[in-house]
Amino acid sequence: MAPVTPTQRQRRRIAALLTPGLSWITLVYVVPGGLIVVYSLLTPKLGGGVIWEFTGDAWKEIVSKGRRSxxxxxxxxxxxxxxxxxxxxxxxxxxxxxxxxxxxxxxxxxxxxxxxxxxxxxxxxxxxNNYTAVFARSVVWSLLATVACIGLALPLAVFISSRRSSITKNALLVAVMIPFWTSMLVRTFAIRFTLSNTGPLNNIIESLGFDRQVFLNTRFAVLLGLVYTALPFMVLPLYAATERANRAQLEAARDLGARPLQVFFDVFVPLIRPGLTVGSVMVFVLSVSQYLVPTLLGGGKHNMIANLLDLQFGEAFNWPLGAALAVLFSFITIVSLYFVVGRQDGADLL
Amino acid sequence: MSALRRGPTAAIGTTAALVYVFFYLPVFVVVMFSFNEARTGGRWTGFTTHWYARLADNEQIKSATLNSILIAVVATAIAVVFGTMLSLALDRHVFRARRAVEQAVYLPVIAPEIVTGVSLLAFFSLVLGQLNDLLGRGTADALRLGRPTVVIAHVAFCTAFVALVVRASLRNLDPAVEEVAQDLGASKWTTFWRITLPSIAPGVLGGALLSFTLSLDNFVITFFVAGPGATTLPIEVFGQLRRTISPEVNAVSTLIFAASTLLLVGALAIQAGTSRRRLRQFRRGDPAERAKPLPDPQPISQTQREET
Structure with missing residues (x-):
């Protein structure tokens, strides 16, 4: 379709099609996003909410050195x-x-x-201070989870893609899509139940003659949970990219004498790069804002950013501080997304 | 990947098998222990369906399930209409702000849920506070967070996902078909109902099922905007599993898992059925079907990318 300037009638039709959905998304995502910036500059009210008096206390709290620092x-x-x-x-x-x-x-x-x-x-x-500690932990653990997901998802994507029969392929893909569609709460609970102190895993360990181990509420449990919940989000884009990759180029590289690792890093990885980018962005964004995993598997000992926000809006009733943390978090997410996606193949990612 | 396949095939196969075990073992454990007699612990003591029977008497779970379904139905009904309209505007029209509109539509897909949750809580409490003042409502009859606020939040992200899914199926429909219908005298409206909508129906249905599942499963955003009056199933289950250890949680998790698997298989079957039917009609030479592009012969679109 050649880009043509829409006529008056067409313009009205476009506006009619766009208005309901777009204004709804704006109302739920853009307006509250602006409001939270304002909230971060207000005074907290006891029991939740804000008093409309401007102050920079919330931001000072975030940048000042912690009491137990x-x-x-x-x-x-x-x-x-x-x-x-x-x-x-x-x-x-x-x-x-x-x-x-x-x-x-x-x-x-x-x-x-x-x-x-x-x-x-x-x-x-x-x-x-506590805030910088939780932010840094969330970012580092999410990066680790992203790397682990790539390591697990790439062999799986290649495996599915190299099946000859399309029935096998589809069956294997559906087996990835089922966890993708299953509620995050159920999947996190499944890990929690399996790892719990009197749970099935510890019973097996005990019946083998070893002592019970504490798995739950450890760093290991949270990282495992992050990988477990985010993995399908890596497999599906990587599979799509692998399937699109041109086999002839891989063959050519081999025939011209490239060693297997060279074929992998120099030909295969550049070919699947869009899939790697999409998968990494999805896994990272999902992990860094996880609430259920650190809550149910970390037991309050290994909090992530979402727990900080929940604490300030829930128990501590310091909404401006929570708002400031949310603004900072969004800012960091947007900046890192820009660096990863914005510069390269961003346009045709989604 | 035959070039890679000659390499470490065994390692790739083993990793793939282990990943599937990783995916399904914890879920399988939960399903198994939902039929276990023992009230606590991870030791198998015998088969029972007692926990499912207890679940049927659990009023809180029942009312939360009802809430969830009601919210998901209403949110999906609105989101399907708005999302389809958005996708039509984005795919069938060229306009200046299209890029910006696209980004706004993708916003719910990439925005961290926790930020959306807390900022909506701030937004709703401000708006409800103002409304209560305006209407002169006291503490007794004040407007509070509840099912309407949950629906408002769910409609936003459901609309975005419906728009994405429907847009993908609009790309498979040649605009020339719609132009032909209009050249033959059909109005825009008739063209939409007789040509466009039937062609993209599988996409719309797929979007509706996705939207329904997303609404049903949503935890984080709902957690902040539900208030005490509109507890949904995930919120209720979260509360129970933090309060007590009971096999009832295993039973309800098993049911949620079964329901979402059924929804997914249903969605895939609909897509597969439609594309197979269209393929048959195409081969039979039905002229209306010939005009449309050749349908995908396999149920999952991603497998079509193989080129010979």
């Missing part, structure tokens, strides 16, 4: 030590891969420095 010069030193060792380990691994692929090592060094920087910032944030 152990941030000090020593912390800075140990953060630098952590950053350095994380960067060194990552550099050895990544540069080794780059060498094997006969690539320039520069991107690998950049990636290693980024990993180290993240480790250092995480350490500093954990010592600064």
């Amino acid at each position: 152990d941030a000090s010069w020593g912390t800075l030193g140990s953060a630098a030590f952590r950053a350095g060792s994380a960067a060194a380990i990552a550099a050895v691994l990544l540069v080794a891969v780059a060498r094997y692929l006969r690539h320039s090592a520069r991107p690998a060094i950049v990636a290693a420095v980024a990993v180290g920087g993240l480790a250092g910032v995480n350490h500093l944030a954990a010592a600064y």
Whole structure:
């Protein structure tokens, strides 16, 4: 269709089609989004709600050093030590891969420095105040969950895609779509029940003659829950991308003498990159805003951003502080989405 | 991926099998223990359907289920109409603000639910407070959070998902078919009812089922906008599993799992059935069907991307 300037009548028809849905979405997403920015600058009211007096208290609370903060010069030193060792380990691994692929090592060094920087910032944030600690934890755990999901979903996507019969393919795909469609609450509860102290897993461990273990309310349980709930969101886009990838190019690379790892990193990964981007964005956004997983599997000991917001709007009744945290969280999400999606293949992602 | 297949096939197959075990083992455990006699613990003591019978007498669960279904039906009915209208505007018309409108429609898909939840809580309490002042309602008869606020929130994200799904099926319908109908004298309205809607019906139905499921399952947004009067099933189950350990929670989880699996299989079967019927009519040479693009021969559209 050639882009034509719509006539008056057409314009009216377009407006009529758009108005109900668009205004509804605006009312529920855009207007409250603006309101929450205003709320973050107001005074809290006891028992919930706000008093319409402007103050910057909520934002001051977020940026000020926590009362029980152990941030000090020593912390800075140990953060630098952590950053350095994380960067060194990552550099050895990544540069080794780059060498094997006969690539320039520069991107690998950049990636290693980024990993180290993240480790250092995480350490500093954990010592600064409760809010920065929870934000840093949420981001780092969601990144870990994203990497784990890629590691598990990619073999599965390749496996499904390499089936010959379309009936097998569809059956395997439906088996991924069922958890995708099943309620998040039910799936989180399933992990909670399985891992619980008197649960089935511990009974098996006991009947094998070992002591019962505490799985629930640990870091392990929360990470497992993040991966478990987000995994289908990675498998489906990766499968679509794998299916679209041009086999002839993979064959050609092999025939021209590329080693398996080279075929994988130099040909296959660039081909499935749109799927990797979509899957990673979906898994990250889902994980970083998870409420059910840290609540039901972390037991209040391993809170994430959503627990902070719930606490301020629920029990603590400090709505402006909750609003400020929500604004900060949205800002971070939008900025990171822009960096991941906005610059490259963003247009045809969805 | 034959080039990759010659590589670490066994490792890929093993990982794939383990991922399926990972997906289904916890759910299977919950289903199994919903039939377990013991009140607590993870030891199998014998088969019973006692917990399902108890569930049938649980008034809170029953009224929460009713609430959930009512909200999902109303939200879906509105969202299907609004979402289809949005997708028609986006796919069949070119206009200046299209890119911005698209982004607004994708907003509910990517916005973190928790932010939507708390900002809606702030929004609704402000609006309801103003309304109560305006209408002079006291504490006794004040307007509060309840089913209407939940429906308002659900309609927004359901509309967005319906628009996405219907747009995908509009892309498969050649606009030329609609133009032909209009050249032959059909009005815009007739064209929509006789040509466009029947062609995209599987997409609309799929969008409706997705919207129904999303509304039924939604926890986080509902948690903040429901208030005490409109407890939905996920909220009730969440409350129960935090309060007590009872196999009743396993039983209700099993039922929710079964229901969403049935909804999904139903949605896929409808899509598969429609595309197979259209394929048959196409082969038989039905001229109306010939005019439409060749339907997908397989039930899941993603498998069509293979090129020979």
